[in-house]
Structures are given as C-alpha cells and as structure tokens.
Amino acid sequence: MTNNINLQISIPLDDDGYLDRECPADACNASFKVHADDWLGKVRDEKVFCPVCGHTETSDHWLTEEQVEYCKGRMLQQVMPVVQNMLQKTARSFNQRQSPGGIIQMSMTVKPSRPIVVVPLEAAELMRQRYTCEVCGCRYAAIGAAFFCPSCGHNSAKSAFRETINTIRKLPQVKIALDTALERDDAANTYRLLLEENMGKLVGTFQRFAEATFEALTVAGSIHPRRNVFQNLLESSDLWEQAIGIRYEDMISMHDWQAIQRYFQQRHLLAHKDGLVDVSYIQKTNDAQYQAGQRLVIKEDDVILFVGLVEKLADALINACHKGNDAEG
Ligand SMILES: [Zn+2]
Numbered sequence: 001m002t003n004n005i006n007l008q009i010s011i012p013l014d015d016d017g018y019l020d021r022e023c024p025a026d027a028c029n030a031s032f033k034v035h036a037d038d039w040l041g042k043v044r045d046e047k048v049f050c051p052v053c054g055h056t057e058t059s060d061h062w063l064t065e066e067q068v069e070y071c072k073g074r075m076l077q078q079v080m081p082v083v084q085n086m087l088q089k090t091a092r093s094f095n096q097r098q099s100p101g102g103i104i105q106m107s108m109t110v111k112p113s114r115p116i117v118v119v120p121l122e123a124a125e126l127m128r129q130r131y132t133c134e135v136c137g138c139r140y141a142a143i144g145a146a147f148f149c150p151s152c153g154h155n156s157a158k159s160a161f162r163e164t165i166n167t168i169r170k171l172p173q174v175k176i177a178l179d180t181a182l183e184r185d186d187a188a189n190t191y192r193l194l195l196e197e198n199m200g201k202l203v204g205t206f207q208r209f210a211e212a213t214f215e216a217l218t219v220a221g222s223i224h225p226r227r228n229v230f231q232n233l234l235e236s237s238d239l240w241e242q243a244i245g246i247r248y249e250d251m252i253s254m255h256d257w258q259a260i261q262r263y264f265q266q267r268h269l270l271a272h273k274d275g276l277v278d279v280s281y282i283q284k285t286n287d288a289q290y291q292a293g294q295r296l297v298i299k300e301d302d303v304i305l306f307v308g309l310v311e312k313l314a315d316a317l318i319n320a321c322h323k324g325n326d327a328e329g
C-alpha cells in the first residue's frame with residue numbers, strides 16, 4: 001500500500017502582491033518579500049539568493065515561521081479526512097493494534113526564533129525599502145538594506161546604499177509613529193532597539209557598498225581582500241591605499257575620521273559584546289564618555305550623525321576612485 005498524498009497549499013500574499021520570505025541561514029534569518037509574480041516567473045527553483053546575506057538555497061527553503069505554522073494547519077485540515085478515511089479502510093484489513101502514527105508521518109522543522117524588533121505596521125512601512133533588480137527586473141522588498149537580487153543574485157549594493165541612507169534618515173518619523181501606536185515605555189524601548197539595529201545596518205550597507213566599489217576597480221583582480229574586511233575601517237584603509245593610493249584618513253577631515261571610527265567600534269560592541277564597553281573600545285576610540293563595563297547609549301542624534309559621516313565617506317571614496325582610475329588611464 002502506498003500513501004503518497006500530494007498537497008497544494010496556497011500561501012496568502014500581502015496587499016501589494018508580495019510574498020513573505022525568510023532566509024534559512026541561521027546567521028541571518030532576515031525577512032524579506034518577493035513579488036509573487038516574480039517568485040513564480042523569474043526566481044529559479046534550483047537557486048534563490050537571500051537579498052540580505054547572499055546565502056543561496058533551493059526555492060523550497062524560504063518559508064517564514066508563520067507560513068510554516070499556517071501550512072501545518074492547512075495540511076492537517078487536508079490530511080485528517082484522508083487519514084480518517086484510510087484508517088477506516090485499513091481497519092478492516094489491518095491488525096487493529098496498528099498505531100495510526102505508523103501510517104503517515106509528517107515532520108517539519110521550525111527554527112528557534114531569534115529576538116526581533118517588533119514594530120507597529122505604520123512604523124514598519126516607513127522602514128520598508130523596495131527594489132527592482134536592474135539586471136533581471138525581479139521586484140523585492142526588505143525592511144532595511146537588501147543587496148542581492150533573490151532571482152539572479154546581482155549585487156545592487158550601490159543603489160541599496162542610497163536607499164538605506166534615505167530610510168535611516170526617516171527614523172525621527174518612525175519615532176512619531178511608535179509614540180502614537182505604543183505605550184510610552186514600549187515606544188521608548190522599541191525605538192532604542194531600532195536605533196541600535198540601524199547602527200548595524202549602516203555598517204552593513206557601507207561594507208557592501210565598499211565591496212562593490214572595490215570590485216569595480218581595474219586593479220581588483222590582482223588584490224584578494226579577506227572576507228568582511230570592509231567592516232574594519234583601518235584595515236580597509238590599507239587596502240584602498242594599495243589599490244588607489246589614498247587612505248580613508250586623507251579623504252575626510254580628521255574630526256570626521258575619528259567620529260566615524262568611534263561609531264564603527266560602537267557597532268562592533270553592539271554586535272559582539274551586547275553593547276558593553278570594554279578596554280579595547282576605549283583604547284581604539286579614546287571615547288571619554290565611557291568606562292569599561294558600561295553599556296553604550298545610542299541616541300537618535302548619534303545615528304543621524306553616523307548616517308551623515310558614512311555618506312560623506314562613501315562620496316569621498318567614489319571621488320577618489322574616479323581620480324585613481326583617471327590617473328591609471
Ligand atoms: Zn540571509
């Protein structure tokens with residue numbers, strides 16, 4: 001007796017026809033959306049790219065936790081009558097002691113959820129960024145920066161960078177939306193988490209931007225930077241000097257350079273030390289505001305200042321690369 005049951009379960013879309021997706025890579029688990037028409041028409045079953053981290057996986061691995069729950073529910077709805085029917089039939093010919101669990105077994109793994117910042121819809125809408133791949137036309141969306149086209153994997157770091165800068169500048173509007181939707185303490189708490197999260201997004205988007213800028217250089221083929229080097233300002237400064245003959249320190253003012261380094265180091269503490277200040281942070285930044293053991297306090301002004309600095313450095317970098325390439329040619 002074979003028990004093959006084919007189930008078709010439709011997953012609901014959002015009002016704009018986008019399908020929610022979640023990256024299966026444990027280090028990422030980013031949520032994003034792909035337009036349903038493009039998910040069906042453009043994205044290939046063999047290979048889907050996570051827009052945030054670039055992880056690739058076959059197309060059946062991108063269900064969100066809610067969708068897994070939803071599918072389980074729908075599956076039971078569809079399977080139970082079949083199971084009951086089968087049980088009735090098999091009861092006649094099968095040993096009565098046969099346990100129902102032996103007939104159909106279903107399993108689905110649900111990833112443990114990591115803490116995520118839950119923001120009210122209106123605030124989330126302000127932070128949502130939509131993209132259309134400049135190569136294949138696939139439409140996708142993410143809260144915050146996304147770099148890779150889910151369909152063709154094209155790295156659109158440069159346009160994503162500008163988008164992200166503009167979105168982060170909307171944070172004060174997000175604050176207003178939070179204050180309207182939530183209790184005061186909840187609003188303050190959520191906003192604090194959002195500010196910290198956006199420090200990370202800013203470094204992430206700058207990193208992708210710098211990578212893409214570097215890859216476009218004629219000399220890039222002969223230099224092989226280590227992974228994540230562009231998260232580290234000093235180390236990547238060495239790299240630029242090697243490639244185009246100028247360091248970050250010489251692209252912007254000393255004051256800006258010190259400030260941007262401090263924010264990069266703060267992002268490092270938030271990402272790897274739960275935001276706790278350590279001796280190494282103080283040695284690297286000379287930040288007199290803190291002592292080792294204290295917790296960082298990220299304010300809205302800091303993030304807005306950081307956005308301005310990152311944009312300034314990115315523009316200076318583009319200029320320097322043009323000059324470098326002109327000199328070469
Ligand atoms: Zn991912």
Ligand SMILES: [Zn+2]
Pocket residue numbers: 133134135136137138149150151152153154
């Ligand atoms: Zn594409």
